[in-house]
Amino acid sequence: MSKRTIVSMPGDGIGKPVLDEALRVLEAAGFEANYVEGDIGWEFWRKEGNPLPQRTLDLLAEHKIGLFGAITSKPKDDAFNELAPELQAKGLVYSSPIVGLRQHFNLDICLRPCHTYVGNPLNFIRRGADGGVEEPQVDVAIFRQNTEGLYGGVEWSNPPKQVHDALMTHPKFVKNFGSTPVEEISISTRIFTKKATERILRAAFEHARKYGYKSVTVCEKPNVIRETSGMMYKMAQQMQKADFPEIELWNTNIDAQMMWLTKNPENYGVIVAGNMFGDIVSDGFAGLIGGLGFACSAQYNPESGIGVFEPTHGSAPKYANYPVSIVNPIAMIESACMMLDFIDEQEIAKKIRKAVAEVVSEGKVRTYDMAKMSGRADVVEKGAASTSQMADAIIAKL
Numbered sequence: 001m002s003k004r005t006i007v008s009m010p011g012d013g014i015g016k017p018v019l020d021e022a023l024r025v026l027e028a029a030g031f032e033a034n035y036v037e038g039d040i041g042w043e044f045w046r047k048e049g050n051p052l053p054q055r056t057l058d059l060l061a062e063h064k065i066g067l068f069g070a071i072t073s074k075p076k077d078d079a080f081n082e083l084a085p086e087l088q089a090k091g092l093v094y095s096s097p098i099v100g101l102r103q104h105f106n107l108d109i110c111l112r113p114c115h116t117y118v119g120n121p122l123n124f125i126r127r128g129a130d131g132g133v134e135e136p137q138v139d140v141a142i143f144r145q146n147t148e149g150l151y152g153g154v155e156w157s158n159p160p161k162q163v164h165d166a167l168m169t170h171p172k173f174v175k176n177f178g179s180t181p182v183e184e185i186s187i188s189t190r191i192f193t194k195k196a197t198e199r200i201l202r203a204a205f206e207h208a209r210k211y212g213y214k215s216v217t218v219c220e221k222p223n224v225i226r227e228t229s230g231m232m233y234k235m236a237q238q239m240q241k242a243d244f245p246e247i248e249l250w251n252t253n254i255d256a257q258m259m260w261l262t263k264n265p266e267n268y269g270v271i272v273a274g275n276m277f278g279d280i281v282s283d284g285f286a287g288l289i290g291g292l293g294f295a296c297s298a299q300y301n302p303e304s305g306i307g308v309f310e311p312t313h314g315s316a317p318k319y320a321n322y323p324v325s326i327v328n329p330i331a332m333i334e335s336a337c338m339m340l341d342f343i344d345e346q347e348i349a350k351k352i353r354k355a356v357a358e359v360v361s362e363g364k365v366r367t368y369d370m371a372k373m374s375g376r377a378d379v380v381e382k383g384a385a386s387t388s389q390m391a392d393a394i395i396a397k398l
């Protein structure tokens with residue numbers, strides 16, 4: 001069989017060192033692939049006025065699988081000022097290339113798993129009934145709808161007349177906002193479609209079945225946000241009844257869930273939510289298992305088979321220019337394992353996860369976050385592992 005080609009997109013800042021280390025780990029684990037580098041990020045915004053050049057989209061369309069590090073996004077004025085002078089008169093507007101990737105390829109399924117590594121000093125602990133310390137084992141898979149809802153980008157300040165007129169047909173708008181001058185109104189819409197809601201729910205239930213989770217929890221707010229959250233929960237009830245009767249369907253409200261997740265996080269299995277609540281609840285769970293150095297993600301389209309795998313952290317610019325990279329590569333390495341699962345290389349993924357688990361539980365090699373240091377350039381002198389020393393330790397276990 002010919003070797004698979006993977007599009008590697010380091011992006012900005014710490015995206016490059018963590019991706020380099022993940023590729024080393026993949027190779028050491030016996031995964032054979034060709035890599036082509038995809039241009040993405042701030043550098044391409046500055047030089048070309050486009051942080052997501054068409055050639056990168058073409059590469060992904062051709063090879064389907066991407067590993068992505070992180071990008072830097074900056075506010076509007078900075079984006080303009082850093083643009084090459086000859087591009088500044090062109091009226092270009094910066095928009096996040098990762099959001100662009102999601103929308104271009106309709107990567108509507110986002111999976112963010114959070115599981116506890118035994119021995120991780122960053123694990124969440126709580127007090128038990130006898131006053132002793134308990135360390136719950138978290139193992140959740142969060143499915144976040146990745147293209148719609150509050151991040152769908154349909155929003156206005158001072159909305160146009162047709163929009164305002166349409167809103168004035170709703171009795172609650174008339175009552176609560178009808179007398180507010182239109183130029184004092186900002187609106188961000190929360191649109192859910194049946195098609196995308198069905199897809200994210202089905203992905204969640206299928207994952208529960210495939211990996212033996214006993215429950216799927218819809219984490220929304222259907223008692224208040226009755227149309228969108230309500231639709232998602234109702235569709236989940238129908239789907240569970242028709243197609244997944246062996247899996248329990250639970251329903252939590254996002255606010256209560258954020259409280260409960262420190263109370264009984266081990267009780268949850270698969271969680272599914274819309275775009276924003278999925279973002280919130282996945283960060284909440286990630287905090288229980290070590291935070292940004294451990295939080296991995298996949299975004300994919302089950303129809304086209306296009307998938308992009310990335311840590312949830314950003315480019316951490318303050319650490320980007322250290323002579324030796326100090327950040328934790330585990331989130332990126334775990335994201336690479338999610339890629340392996342996606343392309344049916346589960347055995348290699350298993351091997352890598354086992355190696356990571358051994359390094360974490362031994363506790364001899366710890367990046368600065370695991371050593372609870374503040375992230376200064378001298379942490380390696382003080383005993384923390386660098387990014388590549390952590391990868392070396394994982395490779396040694398392979």
Ligand code: NAI
Nearest residue numbers: 070071072073098292293312313314315316317327328369
């Ligand atoms: P960030 O995730 O880059 O960093 C926040 C802090 O988390 C860092 O200062 C560091 O203390 C810690 N951290 C992050 N990754 C770590 C790792 N692998 N190991 C250890 N510690 C780690 O978020 P921030 O500072 O809010 O944003 C920086 C830039 O990244 C911004 O330009 C932002 O727009 C962008 N960003 C990009 C994302 C992406 O590419 N998907 C996601 C989030 C932010």
Ligand code: MG
Nearest residue numbers: 279280283312
């Ligand atoms: Mg987030």
